[in-house]
Amino acid sequence: MLEIEVLKFGSSVLRTPHDLQIAVDEIYRRWRSNSKVLAVVSAFEGVTDQLIREASNLIATDVEEATAAYIAQGEQRTAALLAGALAHSGIPARVIEPHEIGLIAEGTSLESAPVGVDVTAIERFWHNHAVLVLPGFYGVDPRGHTALFGRGGSDLSALFLAAELTGTCRLLKDVNGVYDVDPASGNVAHRFTALSWASAIKVAGPLIQAKALSYAKTRALPFYVGRPSARACTHVGQIQDEWAAPTTPSRPLRIVLLGCGVVGRGVYEILKHYPERFEICHVVVSSLDRHRDIDERTTDQQVLLDASIDIIVECFGGIELPYPLMAAALGNGKFVVTANKAVVAARWADLSAFARGEKRQLWFSGAAGGALPVLETLEHLATQKIPILEIRGIINGTCGVVLDARAKGKTHHDAVALAKAQGFAEADPARDLSGRDSADKLALMIEAAFGEWLEPEEISTRGIDALAGDLKGYKLIARARRSKEGIAASVAPEVPPPGSFLREAKGAENRIEIELPAGEVIRLRGQGAGRWPTAVSVMGDLHEIARLVEVAR
Numbered sequence: 001m002l003e004i005e006v007l008k009f010g011s012s013v014l015r016t017p018h019d020l021q022i023a024v025d026e027i028y029r030r031w032r033s034n035s036k037v038l039a040v041v042s043a044f045e046g047v048t049d050q051l052i053r054e055a056s057n058l059i060a061t062d063v064e065e066a067t068a069a070y071i072a073q074g075e076q077r078t079a080a081l082l083a084g085a086l087a088h089s090g091i092p093a094r095v096i097e098p099h100e101i102g103l104i105a106e107g108t109s110l111e112s113a114p115v116g117v118d119v120t121a122i123e124r125f126w127h128n129h130a131v132l133v134l135p136g137f138y139g140v141d142p143r144g145h146t147a148l149f150g151r152g153g154s155d156l157s158a159l160f161l162a163a164e165l166t167g168t169c170r171l172l173k174d175v176n177g178v179y180d181v182d183p184a185s186g187n188v189a190h191r192f193t194a195l196s197w198a199s200a201i202k203v204a205g206p207l208i209q210a211k212a213l214s215y216a217k218t219r220a221l222p223f224y225v226g227r228p229s230a231r232a233c234t235h236v237g238q239i240q241d242e243w244a245a246p247t248t249p250s251r252p253l254r255i256v257l258l259g260c261g262v263v264g265r266g267v268y269e270i271l272k273h274y275p276e277r278f279e280i281c282h283v284v285v286s287s288l289d290r291h292r293d294i295d296e297r298t299t300d301q302q303v304l305l306d307a308s309i310d311i312i313v314e315c316f317g318g319i320e321l322p323y324p325l326m327a328a329a330l331g332n333g334k335f336v337v338t339a340n341k342a343v344v345a346a347r348w349a350d351l352s353a354f355a356r357g358e359k360r361q362l363w364f365s366g367a368a369g370g371a372l373p374v375l376e377t378l379e380h381l382a383t384q385k386i387p388i389l390e391i392r393g394i395i396n397g398t399c400g401v402v403l404d405a406r407a408k409g410k411t412h413h414d415a416v417a418l419a420k421a422q423g424f425a426e427a428d429p430a431r432d433l434s435g436r437d438s439a440d441k442l443a444l445m446i447e448a449a450f451g452e453w454l455e456p457e458e459i460s461t462r463g464i465d466a467l468a469g470d471l472k473g474y475k476l477i478a479r480a481r482r483s484k485e486g487i488a489a490s491v492a493p494e495v496p497p498p499g500s501f502l503r504e505a506k507g508a509e510n511r512i513e514i515e516l517p518a519g520e521v522i523r524l525r526g527q528g529a530g531r532w533p534t535a536v537s538v539m540g541d542l543h544e545i546a547r548l549v550e551v552a553r
Contacts (some may be wrong), residue, residue, distance in 0.1 A: 004167030005035040005109040008042075008136065008158035012174040013228060014078060015045040019222065020085040022272050027131055027226035028091060028536050030304045031545060032365070032373035034380045036126050038165070040136040040158040041082055043074025046138075048151075064109035068138065068146040075135030075154065083133045089177075089536040090371030090527025093131040096122070103141035103157075105147035113211065114139050114160040130526070134161070141487055152209030159216045159223060170233075171208060177244075178204045179227050192234045194242035194451065204236065229277075231547040252279040253310045253546055256303055258325060260285050260294060261268040262423060263339055263366075264315030266535030268294070277546050279353030281309060304329050313538065313544060314338040315543035317426070319346050330354045330361050337368030337541045339534045342431065345440035345456050348447075363545065366537030368441040372510045372526035373537075378448035381514070381522075388449045390481040390515040393439045397508030397529025398425045398432035403493075404507055407472045411491050424529045426507050435463035435476060435491040442478040443491060449514075450482055460490040467493055475502055501525075 007030065009023045024040065030037050043051075048071060055070045079095045102118035117185050125132055125276055136154025140382050141522035142148040149156045155171055162169035179189040180203055195204065197217045204213060207225065216237065226233025232244065252275065257264055271278050282297045282303040289295045291522050297382060305324060312329040312498050314336060316322040323343050326348065336354070338344065344364050345353060354362040368375050374395075381388060394400060405415035416433070419425035432436040439456040474496040480489040488499050495505035501523050505511045510528030515521050527533035 001037040003033075004162075004165050004251045005030040005037070005329040006038045006158050006162040006165065006167050006169045007168070008154055008155060008171045009038045009078075009082075009228075010042045010152075010171070010173060011047075013172050014041065015084075017081055019045065019273075020082055021270055022228050022423060023082055023172075024085050024089050024091070024536060025539055025543060027086065027093075028089070028371070029229060030541055031091065031130050032376045032540055033225065034373075034377060034539075037131045038161060038167070039082065039131060039133045040154055040161065040362075041075060041078040041133065042136055042154040043078055047074040047077070057321070058263070065145045068109040068148050070300065071148060072138045072146050073134065075137045079133045079135040085132070086131055088532055089129055090530065090533025091536070092129045092525055093133055095133050095135075096125055097135070099144060100135075101163075101403045103139040103147070105141055106148060109141070109145065110148050111137065112141065113149060113215070113324070114156065117161065117164050119164055122161075130524075132352040145475075150209065150211055155209040155212035156215060158400075159212050159221060162223065163216075163219045163221045169221070171223060171225045172228050173207060173225060175207070175227065176230055176232040178207060178236065178304075181423070190410045191232070191243045191244040191553075192241055193232075194238040195234055195236045195242070196238055196241050197236075199241050199411040200236050201442070208236075229274075229543045229546070232552050241266045242521075247530075252277055252552075253542075253549060254279050254281045254308055255282045255311045255313060256281055256302070256306075256309050257296075257302075257315065258312045258322065259315035259317070260291055260335060261315060261317070261535045262537070264313075265311055266531040267315065267538050270535055271537050271542075276479040278542065287355075287521050301325060304334070305332060309334060310549070311335040311337060311542065313542070314340055314343075315529070315538075316340070319343045323347050326362075330368050333361070335361050335363065335545050336349075337363045337538055339364065339370075339538055339543070341367035341437065341440040341444060345443050348443070348453060352453075354460065360520070362443075363541035365541050366534045367536075368444045369510050369512070369524075370522055370526065370528040370530065371395065371533035372512065372528055372534050374445060374512050374524060375448050377512075377514065377522065377524060382449065382451065387517055388482070388514060391445055391449055391512065392477060392515070393510065393512035394475050394502060395445075395478050395510050395512070395528060396432055396435075396438045396476055397510060397527065398429055399435075399438075400505060400509060401425070401466060401507050401530075402433065402474070403471055403474050406467075407470075407474070423531055430465075435461040435464050436477060442480060442491060446487060446489060447479045452485060452487060454487060454489055458489075460492070462492040464493050473498070473503060475505060477502065 105112035106118040135159035183189040222237030401419040402415040479492040512524045
């Protein structure tokens with residue numbers, strides 16, 4: 001059963017639309033950790049105040065219902081933009097409105113509190129979308145009108161829903177938890193790692209809505225307060241207070257980016273959102289002239305061996321060029337992150353020693369499924385000792401785009417050109433179209449699911465490059481099934497049954513079915529190719545490394 005995470009993003013985190021990537025990365029972190037996510041959002045910084053001013057000038061003071069509806073627009077805007085940012089990164093998300101889930105409020109239009117919600121409705125939405133985004137701060141009264149929860153009311157939205165869903169609630173702020181005094185005050189501030197209810201009422205008021213804090217205490221609902229993507233936080237609602245150990249300021253992790261093409265450029269742009277956590281020292285490119293807007297560009301590959309470098313992010317692609325550089329970096333004790341399934345699969349015998357355990361150096365979540373957390377899900381099942389009977393699915397976005405286009409009458413040449421124009425196909429798409437790319441990914445999935453390694457060349461593989469005729473309904477399906485005789489694996493075009501989960505995949509979307517021996521099927525879907533879906537997966541690995549280093553320090 002999947003865990004439920006209720007994440008609340010306030011205006012201290014989402015100050016402007018530019019900050020949406022921070023929420024995307026935190027949501028992706030929780031999704032790839034095998035959770036269903038409900039993101040509750042506030043309006044961007046200053047928007048609610050602006051709407052209140054406008055309402056006071058435009059709406060009569062005795063028409064509170066209209067005022068409440070007008071002010072709630074701030075949260076609605078944030079929710080819509082966050083859902084768009086998630087979709088852009090390949091994460092299946094949907095905005096849900098309070099009236100769609102029966103989030104009932106009691107009180108006045110401008111000062112109410114939630115009293116009921118239709119949990120079954122939320123579960124129905126989760127059936128098709130891994131991430132739900134709810135505008136916080138308001139519900140609907142028994143007549144269906146907007147009713148606000150008061151300033152800071154998104155905290156109350158999140159805590160109420162976490163209690164009703166029996167989930168974990170995290171209030172994401174711009175600090176690493178609750179302090180005894182405001183860290184921005186200039187006074188020496190000490191952070192709590194655990195906070196009792198009595199102390200929380202005294203010191204957490206400026207950070208957490210008082211009404212929300214009182215509600216959580218009444219429900220005996222513990223929750224977390226902290227920064228997105230960070231490990232450090234405060235656990236509110238504990239028996240006694242606990243203080244964080246003194247820490248010294250740490251420098252950002254120093255990164256060398258190998259390549260700045262489709263994926264590399266995406267990683268570069270996202271890294272700029274985290275100057276306190278990551279420092280881009282060098283971007284290794286083949287031509288300085290082609291990347292004049294990148295100050296860190298260089299053609300010197302040896303910069304990765306600099307003793308001050310912590311992480312190498314490999315975005316070259318291929319096998320022969322990146323492997324010696326990756327091996328050198330790993331041999332020098334550096335972390336390596338890549339989405340290059342070809343090099344990992346081809347050199348697994350040499351790289352596998354670096355890919356497991358507490359001292360893991362090699363990270364490659366983006367190598368199979370893009371933003372789809374298939375490797376994490378398979379590894380989680382293996383860790384929980386849950387046996388897997390079969391894995392099957394669509395794991396190549398390029399083939400999805402090409403097959404859809406050809407089913408609509410385009411020639412093979414034009415369909416491939418379309419996939420290239422949309423940023424899904426490489427300049428040479430031969431590995432995609434032949435099925436070899438899917439075989440590389442399937443080998444990694446088999447290792448994660450069954451703990452056995454099959455060389456990609458051992459997997460029976462047939463691509464879509466030779467398909468002709470009516471291609472309606474065709475998908476390139478990768479399969480691996482365990483039996484007493486061993487593991488049978490294949491990649492081949494198939495026509496899944498009409499209405500089935502795999503048949504409904506569109507374009508570059510990846511879909512995976514994980515069948516358990518008892519007949520239960522775990523289904524995953526998300527964007528499997530393109531700059532931003534792959535970049536967000538690479539960033540997921542980078543944030544995981546940062547949290548590991550945070551503990552080590």
